[in-house]
Amino acid sequence: DVKVTQSSRYLVKRTGEKVFLECVQDMDHENMFWYRQDPGLGLRLIYFSYDVKMKEKGDIPEGYSVSREKKERFSLILESASTNQTSMYLCASSSPRDREGDEQYFGPGTRLTVT
Amino acid sequence: GESVGLHLPTLSVQEGDNSIINCAYSNSASDYFIWYKQESGKGPQFIIDIRSNMDKRQGQRVTVLLNKTVKHLSLQIAATQPGDSAVYFCAENKRNQGGKLIFGQGTELSVKP
Incomplete structure (x- = not known):
């Protein structure tokens, strides 16, 4: 089974801090995605x-950057x-080599609170 | 602009009944759609998908119907069980843009025992 893991389930940070959210997938997928999920706004x-190296x-994207x-x-x-x-942050991965090529596999999410 | 949306934010059904969750999309060029299920505290999980050259696709207890004329997608769950309680999302897959997904806002399905 595809496994996508995220470094933290819950995180509390202060305004102005630099925050790193990590995502790891074990299926050699080429594509990876970061979403945020908010009530009423979906993903x-x-x-x-x-x-x-590509992003x-x-x-x-405003207020965020990524690293691969x-x-x-x-x-x-x-x-x-x-x-x-x-917000809740969700990571996902997919591969054009997989059957339909576009199904994304999601991690469990990181609920980030900034105070 | 294009969007993928769901008709109802919540749906409550009796255990054993069939559930129908609806989704409307606005981009007539979309050619691939996915339904995801998200249980509380978990990430979305794939349920079933359908391409625009099909009208219907069946899985285990689930059926997806696609009406391209009115740009409408539905997910039918047969004999709904308590374990089906979750938020359901439809998503449009932009295949020519590297597999990007556009999600609807979700419908929360509650199953009453």
């Missing part, structure tokens, strides 16, 4: 990556956390 794409902005130094790991960085970044 919104922050950043995604097609391969190592693309999603729909709401290894194929299995995709990090989301909040350079200076703000209260409006309090």
Whole structure:
């Protein structure tokens, strides 16, 4: 089974702190994604990556950056956390080599609170 | 702009009844759709998918129907069980953009015993 893990289930940070959210997948997937999930807004794409060292902005990249130094790991960085970044963060991965090619496998999520 | 949305935010059904969860999409060029289930405290899990060259696809106790004329998608769950209680999302898959997904806001399904 595909496994996508996220470094923390719950995280509390202070305004202005630099925050790292880590995601690791064990299926050699090329594509990795970071979403945030908020009530009434659904899942919104922050950043995604097609391969190592590559990154693309999603729909709401402002205030975030990402790093993909290894194929299995995709990090989301909040350079200076703000209260409006309090949210559930979901990581996902997929591979164009898999059957339909586009199914995304999700991690359990990290609930981040910025105070 | 394009969007994927769901008709109802909540749905309550009796255990054993059939459930129907609806989704509307606005991009007529979309060619691939996915339904996800998200249980409390977990990430979304794939349920079933369908391509635009199909009208219907069946899985185990689930059926997805696609009506391209009115750009409508539905998920039917037969003999709904308490374990089906979750939030259900439809998503449009932008295949020509590297597998990006656009999600609807979700419908919360509650199953009454």
